[in-house]
Amino acid sequence: MYVAEQSEFNLKELYEELFPLCRSITGPAYEQSLEILKKYVPFTIESFPSGSKVNDWTVPEGWSLNRATLKDSQGNIILDTHQNPLHVLNFSEPFTGKVSFEELKEHLFFDKNNPDAIPYTTSYYKPRWGLNISYKQFQELKDDEYEVCIDTIKDTNGSLKVGICDLKGDSDKIIQISSYLCHPNMLNNELSGPLALVCLYLLLKSLPKRRYSYRFVIHPESIGSIAYLSRFAPELKEKLEYGIQLSCVASPRSKDSVEDQISTISLTSALLSSSEEQDRIEYHKQFYKSFQNSYNHNFLELPVSFKLTRQSYVDSIVYDKKQRSQGKNITAYAKGNYFEKSLNSSHYVSKAVTDLTLDDEQRVEDYLTTCAYYCRYFTLNHLPNCHVYTDPRKDGFMCSFDIDNMLRTLAYSNSERYAVREYAPNHGSDEKQYCSPKLNLKYVQATRTMYASYSSYHSSLDNSDTFSLCSIMDSALEIFDFIRYYEIAKLKPILLNECDPQLGPRGLYPNSNDPESRAKRNNSNGELEVMLYILSLCSSGFTTEEIAEFIDESPLRVSNIIYKLYDTKVLDFSD
Known part of the structure; x- marks a missing residue:
């Protein structure tokens, strides 16, 4: 049955509606949860009857x-x-x-x-x-x-159900965002993924224009993605630009552990359906700002960590093999090395999370230090000789897939917000199905407090007392900012004027030359100077990605400035 989309969104209220249900990979509680999500994301439902074969598996009762x-x-x-x-x-x-x-x-x-x-x-x-x-x-x-x-x-007459929703863009190339909905009564390792998926749908729907088409997929873990791929693998092989599997994207509460303060966001606006692009641009600005301001930062500011594609792992092995053949000293990969080091680090993180609610200042400090080590140093450097953790703009090693190279550059230039991890086949979520050797799709996984790295994992303590609901909204924004960058990374900005554009009336340059204006300009973290360098490289055949490389700036900073210039009709794009 189709349920009309809601006119308002409050993530905390949605969480409270979903949390009590005893979900499994099939059955009425899972289906009821899917119907609740349909109020915000208009999924169509693909059904797989119990007893039917999906690849090498059989759908259970x-x-x-x-x-x-x-x-x-x-x-x-x-x-x-x-x-x-x-x-x-x-x-x-x-x-x-x-x-x-x-x-x-x-x-x-x-x-x-x-x-x-x-x-x-x-x-x-x-x-x-x-x-x-x-x-x-x-x-x-x-x-x-x-x-x-x-x-x-x-x-025995049951079925497995998969929810699918498409947001059309200018291209039929698909960016797929997926998560699982089969664990009962847990926050980080269950509802954080679906809740972030809803947030990303609403953010992407608010865009005035989408270069790519976006597909949102909800299914039970493992068997659900296997069933989905049994029908949609041919289409994904042809059209998938890249995919993101959302798993464990919440962050633990911060030291003060204040209550989640989440305000309701309006989802209705005449501007959204306006035929005027400038109206739709204004709606997106309003929605994005409302989303940003709808939650408090009561969580540890851990980076969003992306597990790279299986192909990146193959690429790095081939690269290392070539380096060794040239007499260079490269440490060979050892089976189980990643998992062993993961376990060693997770002991520290587990203890820290257990002690989080204690008042001991030293314990809190130890916790913060441990998380910083785990999510920044460890995830970036657990295999020091693995080239996937360096910036491809400054390194001779390049992955086969653009998504891997862009995420590596992102983690290198924005280490406080993003990290990357090597592909590992011995643990993870549905990205393992999408990345399976025969398919080898361009699929990554996004997480924030990684599965099996905290003491409340797969237990009743994985709840809103331990993890912040606000952090899920924050994770969605971090992922959305990367998605927005990817949209224009390969596009070439071109100026709409033959001479310098007048930036003052557009709110991009001081309208007066006085000490106060000059001070504001100097205290703007150099954004105006970066903008002027970007403008100097437009209409020169360079892509957004190349401009960020040439001026040695974060891709996100460059793309955010380029979007401001696009929205104020200073520039446009060419392929």
Whole structure:
């Protein structure tokens, strides 16, 4: 069923509507969540019946939970999914009966390393029943016999559903933004991706003009992207410009841990549908500013980290092989090297997140230092001899895909906002399906607090007490700024006037020559000087990307200035 798009958007309210639902890879809770998202992103639904083959996989039954409880011998309720749906093994078989403690232990899941947390566990493809319990609760179990009631339903007539929404642009080349919607009751490792996807849809919809077409895709993790690719791989092979998989894009709360303050944003404006481009430009400016000002910065300002494509990893191996053949000392890649170092660093991050709420100033300082190390030094340098972490503008190594080279340059020039990571096949999200060797699509992954790097990962502690909802909106803006740069990176700015444009009336240059105006100009972080250098290189056959390289400036800074010049009709673009 089609649900009309909303006239207002409040991310916190959307989160609160989605969070309680016990989602899985199929079933009514997943479908209800998809219907809620459709109020903001008008998805069409692709359905894959249970039992159907999708590549090498089989779509499982539909699954739903009514209630699951564990009672002691006196009838007292110990676990109840009405209190927290994570108490049941996701996709659990139904089971009712009295069992001994020894038998019960075979069906209980807990995490000794995280004793306060209820773990998130699944068994999609092997039938079993089970319950999840915190280790502290488990240690309190003293009875010889317990009563289990797991009221779940498996429907052989179910289906797996994928939501798809296209925003048309001037080109039929597709930039795809995807995320998963199958984990219950978690924020960073579940809802941060879909919520950021909604934000990106609204931001991209507000644009006065789009060079590329944008596709938004929501599906269950792994099996959902496999099913989607079983139908759409041929189209993506032909038309995909690049894709971004959104996963774990929230950031932990900052030291003060103030409440999320998120204001409602209006989604209706006559300017959006105006036939006049200047009206649409004005609407985008208003919307972008409203979006920027709609949340408070109550989170750690960690960079958005992009995992590069599989092809970039292949490129770097080929490059290193060539370097070694020329007698240069390059350290060979070691199987498992990345994952080993990931685990070593994640111990520090996990402890830091656990200690986050403590008042000890030194612990807070240790936390900030650890995150800075992990998200900047580690992600950029965990393999010091790996050339993908250098700026391709200043290095002889170039990746095959533009998306990889642009992200490398971005991370090099804006390290406070962006980082890049090597492709790793042994962990990740749906980018592994899009990047599979036979497809090898131009697909990257965006994250902010990386999966498995924090103590509340896959547990009941992954919630809004630990992570900031505001940081999700901030991540969406960071990703949007990169997308906007990519739109014009290969375009050539051309001036619309034969002589210097008059920048004063456009608000781009002081209208008077006096000490105060000169001081403002000198305190503008050099933006005016950068603008004048950009103008001097327009109409010379150089692309936006090349201009940023020639004047040795951040691509984002250059593109933001070029957009200002475009919006005020100083320049236009040619291919």
